[in-house]
Amino acid sequence: MYSITVNKKLNRIVVMYLYRNLIQLYDFNGNLQSEIEVEELRELSPKKKRSYINEDVPEKHILNDIACDSAGNFFVLGGHYSKNKNKEIYVYNKKGIMIDKIKLLEETRMIEIDNENHLFAVSLSRNKFTKYKIITENNYER
Numbered sequence: 281m282y283s284i285t286v287n288k289k290l291n292r293i294v295v296m297y298l299y300r301n302l303i304q305l306y307d308f309n310g311n312l313q314s315e316i317e318v319e320e321l322r323e324l325s326p327k328k329k330r331s332y333i334n335e336d337v338p339e340k341h342i343l344n345d346i347a348c349d350s351a352g353n354f355f356v357l358g359g360h361y362s363k364n365k366n367k368e369i370y371v372y373n374k375k376g377i378m379i380d381k382i383k384l385l386e387e388t389r390m391i392e393i394d395n396e397n398h399l400f401a402v403s404l405s406r407n408k409f410t411k412y413k414i415i416t417e418n419n420y421e422r
Contacts, residue, residue: 283345289352290374296346296356299337303346303356305376316376318343321361347393349414353379355399357391366404385410 281298292313293306303316321342341359344366348354351374358368366387371380387404394400397414 283343285346285348285354287348287352287354289348289350294346294348294354296343298341298343298359301342303343303354303372303376314376316372318356318358318370319378320363321358344388345390347391347399349393349397349399350395355382355391355393357388357401369399384412 283296285294287294291308295304295306301317301321305313307313342361344357344359346354346356354372356370358370359366362368364383367384369382369384370378371382373379384401388401389404389406390402392400399412399414401410401412403409
């Protein structure tokens with residue numbers, strides 16, 4: 281299971297896996313350009329064999345969702361194993377280097393960023409959303 285977003289600024293497709301600590305960047309021809317892990321989540325997710333796939337995976341989501349801003353940065357919403365579970369967003373620049381970490385106000389399942397750099401966070405229960413404004417590269421306002 282995965283989530284996908286298009287980074288138009290970089291002409292890349294960004295794929296994030298729910299049960300793997302893996303983010304992949306592809307060009308528009310489908311060629312893999314790079315792979316990234318959220319470093320602080322590397323050892324935190326316990327593994328369990330799943331019957332429908334032949335690999336050990338955690339019981340809960342490592343990552344929840346991904347979105348891109350107008351500058352080409354991508355925002356990865358951490359899942360159950362983040363320090364602040366389902367509340368942390370890891371921000372990566374165009375080169376795939378983590379430049380910031382954001383703690384949201386409540387547990388979140390999905391995120392999206394509009395053309396005006398508003399980040400929308402849908403609550404874990406999916407009955408509410410919160411709108412944030414991205415002001416600068418490392419400064420965010422609710």
